Amino acid sequence: MSALVPTEHADPRFAGLDAWDDNAILSALLAGQKRGLGAIDTAISEIARAAALGVAALQSGGRLIYVGAGSPGLIALGDALEIPQTYGIARDRIVIVMAGGLAMTEELLGGPEDDADQGKSDLAALAPTANDCVVCVSASGTTRYTVAALKTAKAAGAKTVGIAGNGGAPLLELADVAILLASGAEVISGSTRLAAGTAQKATLNMLSTLIGVRMGHVHDNLMVNVTADNDKLVLRATGIVARIVGVGPELAAQAMNTAHNQVKPAILLAAGAQNLSEAQDLLAQSGGVVRKALTFLGRQ
Template sequence: MEEHLSSLTTEMRNQNTTHIDTADTIDILTVMNEEDQKVALAVKKVLPKVKVAVEYAFESLKKGGRLIYIGAGTSGRLGVLDAVECPPTFSTSPETVLGIMAGGEKAFVKAVEGAEDNAELGKTDLEAIHLTSNDTVIGIAASGRTPYVVGALQYARSIGAKAVALSCNENARISQVADHAIEVIVGPEVLTGSTRMKAATAHKMILNMISTTTMIRLGKAYENLMVDVHVSNHKLKERAINIIKTVTGTSYDVAKETLEKANYEVKTAIVMIKTEKTYNEAKALLAEAGGYVSKAISLNKGE
């Protein structure tokens, strides 16, 4: 595959930046900013493709499966970053959204040379977490040709898990071995081949979209508020109290007291105040509503 590397969009020279080595600092920053503005528009073009990935993830989590990101280098780190932010943001179990990268956890802070070239390792790493057909696997590779990701997606698909390829090149190799492909074309990088720039930015945006939209679909938001936030420190407690105040119109003290009575479960506290129910009654309403706050409140009203 090496002979085709130079033909990839992500490896081409950007004609807008051929003189950045002699440019002033502000001119370098300006051209970077101009190129970055193209990223959101590139992502916009693939939103229908992202929608499919969200549906896969939603169905997986709804039936007890997992959302798993897998990649190497920057791509792998982006997956890990998105995964580890789900528990504090949405109160998910650490096993619900996983990020796996070639070379293991140590590769997050220090490159493990050669790990990404091993397709068998991609399969092995998914076997190690006992991948099942209920899971959705999103393989991330800016080039779209990383053997580690190819191996992972091939294995995922072979056992019936949903396999999604996320790359920044058309007709990517990983697209050919997946159930579904998202190819977000951001164009040549400011610094040729440095896919930690525009390509990584596009992938960060898309991963945020996939996880956040999936969680919203699962009932972890009320209006545009994070009502399933995990209250694990003072900042998050204050955020939780303010969310309860905003939704219910109650005072700070009442919101704080109810949050404590609700075992620091924001959704339960909101339902308690909105329906004037006890903790156990509010929990029962939420369970009947499948975890959706608005539905739980409607059930109490008999709507």
């Protein structure tokens, strides 16, 4: 198995690690994390292709569905939960499928990842269609639950993305877009929540962020569709309005209040839209892209 699965190799450089001093152990772990991030360099174009599939799915009324088991499932869950908050995408458009279900957030067990039948049935229960994009994450790329879920999604016509750490793994061979994160052997042999996990986390961050940008939820480098549902986020959103339009905090706060704390229409109100209805109409005409909507008001 080890000859085929680099993520499971025992790297001889770390033999005797338990007898090393603390700084040496931590330095080795940090180097491993950096190696995980470095593995993303050769995957940039595939991440871009995956983001395009995600954008197409969400713009056609479909869903972005994350699938994972064990640590990859938890990493995917974190990304999935953040997207509606950060980019204002409807919660029901972002779905997470985890081996063992959300009970795994309280006690992480290994057994469910071996259950291919459950992977198939869990994905099938979502009734995937050609409008959906299913993103499957596995360090080894051989996890039976995750591979079965991908096969089920593909059979239903959904677009599929596979993210794995081993070239030639089934998850990559089967996916429409294959993202290989060749992070190699772990400092602690087989503990793929380390370098492999870091690579997965960063990749999903990049994937979902590019989706948000291409859907028009970022203007310059500002989150213009953030869900402002607490005092901190309302303050941040008000600052975004002020910065983009070039107005003072009072006018920005007034626009936010009129827009019921929705950032995009607040920007247009502060920029000269006569009322909330006009701001919403301008956004509809521009496909939700603030930069284009501002041109309708004579602003660049």
